[in-house]
Amino acid sequence: MRRASVAVRRASLAALALVATLAGAQQPELSVTDTQGRMGRLGLIGKAERIVHKGELYLLVRLGAQDVRRVDLPGGRVDWVRGGFLPMQVACDAVVLEADGARHPPLTLSLCREPVKIAAPFPVPLYFVFRYPKPGRVVVTFPITVLPPDTPVARHRNAPAEPVLSDADARRLGPQEFELQVLVDDPFRKPGR
Amino acid sequence: MIRLRPMTKHPFRLLALLAAVALSGCTEKLVGYRAEFASNTVAVYAQGPSGDRLSFRVPKRTTDLSKRTVYLAARGCVLHLRGFLPLTPDGVDDAGEHWEVRITIPRDVEKGTSVGARAYGELFIPAEVGVISFTGVELREPSGTRVLGATLTPVYKGPMTSLGDSVAGFLRGLYAAR
Numbered sequence: 001m002r003r004a005s006v007a008v009r010r011a012s013l014a015a016l017a018l019v020a021t022l023a024g025a026q027q028p029e030l031s032v033t034d035t036q037g038r039m040g041r042l043g044l045i046g047k048a049e050r051i052v053h054k055g056e057l058y059l060l061v062r063l064g065a066q067d068v069r070r071v072d073l074p075g076g077r078v079d080w081v082r083g084g085f086l087p088m089q090v091a092c093d094a095v096v097l098e099a100d101g102a103r104h105p106p107l108t109l110s111l112c113r114e115p116v117k118i119a120a121p122f123p124v125p126l127y128f129v130f131r132y133p134k135p136g137r138v139v140v141t142f143p144i145t146v147l148p149p150d151t152p153v154a155r156h157r158n159a160p161a162e163p164v165l166s167d168a169d170a171r172r173l174g175p176q177e178f179e180l181q182v183l184v185d186d187p188f189r190k191p192g193r
Numbered sequence: 194m195i196r197l198r199p200m201t202k203h204p205f206r207l208l209a210l211l212a213a214v215a216l217s218g219c220t221e222k223l224v225g226y227r228a229e230f231a232s233n234t235v236a237v238y239a240q241g242p243s244g245d246r247l248s249f250r251v252p253k254r255t256t257d258l259s260k261r262t263v264y265l266a267a268r269g270c271v272l273h274l275r276g277f278l279p280l281t282p283d284g285v286d287d288a289g290e291h292w293e294v295r296i297t298i299p300r301d302v303e304k305g306t307s308v309g310a311r312a313y314g315e316l317f318i319p320a321e322v323g324v325i326s327f328t329g330v331e332l333r334e335p336s337g338t339r340v341l342g343a344t345l346t347p348v349y350k351g352p353m354t355s356l357g358d359s360v361a362g363f364l365r366g367l368y369a370a371r
Contacts, residue, residue, distance in 0.1 A: 049275065050276070052276060052305065054301065055304075062273075109278060120336055121337055122337030122340070125271075129278065152324075153324040155324070155325070
């Protein structure tokens with residue numbers, strides 16, 4: 001009886017490990033790092049995943065925006081606050097991926113190929129497609145121009161004609177470059193090796 | 194005198210024929226995808242499976258929590274299935290209160306779901322909110338997107354499944370006529 005229960009337990013553990021391995025193999029999302037949290041301070045989010053198109057592997061990098069921003073507090077602490085979203089223009093044609101010392105522009109499969117303005121938080125993400133690089137750390141650079149907020153629709157006759165911009169927000173305006181580090185893995189590597 | 198001879202010539206042909214019939218009976222073909230979109234703010238309904246083409250209806254307008262009118266721009270929607278290239282509409286038709294969106298599902302998704310797995314992802318629909326100015330004119334401001342969880346289930350059909358459907362329909366009819 002005891003031997004049987006041990007065998008059942010081992011079989012169930014093996015099945016669980018197999019399911020976990022298969023689930024891990026199916027996960028196409030890759031690990032990303034926002035260098036020094038600069039993208040987070042503007043409310044930008046970067047994601048990367050491995051995709052298959054016409055039987056070939058590609059790297060899909062997704063750039064989104066939200067109305068939650070990273071704020072650095074004294075003492076090295078970090079907080080996340082809502083609001084303060086600023087519109088920005090992304091130069092899609094100037095985005096580059098740096099891998100093995102070479103710079104690669106996005107492929108024509110990318111959904112974003114011309115300069116695009118992100119006018120509000122939670123827009124349709126911008127998708128950039130690159131050839132799948134060799135395993136290792138690659139850097140994707142996004143040239144972004146932070147714009148002053150648009151004039152809101154006047155709901156009252158005496159509403160201010162110009163949006164109010166704080167000094168901190170005024171310092172964030174202008175062209176900047178943001179880097180997203182992607183840890184590219186080998187999709188053909190067997191798990192556990 | 195009658196002699197009984199064992200069948201030596203035909204059994205293999207018969208076996209091959211039976212195997213062919215069994216194989217054709219079990220062979221199933223992809224007839225399309227059943228799509229489900231999950232959201233608590235926008236109701237998007239997909240039509241039945243029709244090959245590699247996915248059709249769904251997006252309402253032209255809805256309201257937000259502040260009771261403001263939100264206009265959905267179906268032309269700019271993007272369907273991103275995890276592990277595949279994001280898809281944009283092939284065409285958007287005006288269907289009264291709705292937009293009729295057509296998207297072609299690529300062969301990669303068919304191969305990826307060939308073992309019965311589903312494809313999961315997100316449907317992004319750009320939105321604009323209507324703001325009434327003090328002059329009484331409604332102006333539209335960008336309001337991000339409405340994001341819906343998307344699940345695509347491949348639907349296969351073959352002689353056996355058709356037979357099963359026929360029997361099930363017959364039994365349902367019997368039960369209804371009871």
